[in-house]
Amino acid sequence: MKHKNIGASFDSFLDAEGIREQVEDVAIKRVISFQIKAEMEKQNLTKTELAKKMHTSRSALNRLLDPEDEAITFKTLKKAANVLEKKLVIQLA
Secondary structure: OOOOOOOOOHHHHHHHHOOHHHHHHHHHHHHHHHHHHHHHHHOOOOHHHHHHHHOOOHHHHHHHHOOOOOOOOHHHHHHHHHHOOOOOOOOOO
């Protein structure tokens, strides 16, 4: 039995399955969530403290930190970066 995706790239597999954009979105969100959590730990900030400094609710912060929740705004990302004294870098590639 020959498999149609053997020898193909992972991107072409995702394209063939019609899920490339969804998988990329989740991967990006997971990286962002991981980076924010790591910086919170480094700075010994709790969720409550970060939410307060961002002038947002803890539930909004939970959505930002949830790797599965893709519905985050640029404004929220920028607030988190500023509070954590980091620079938000977004680029087209």
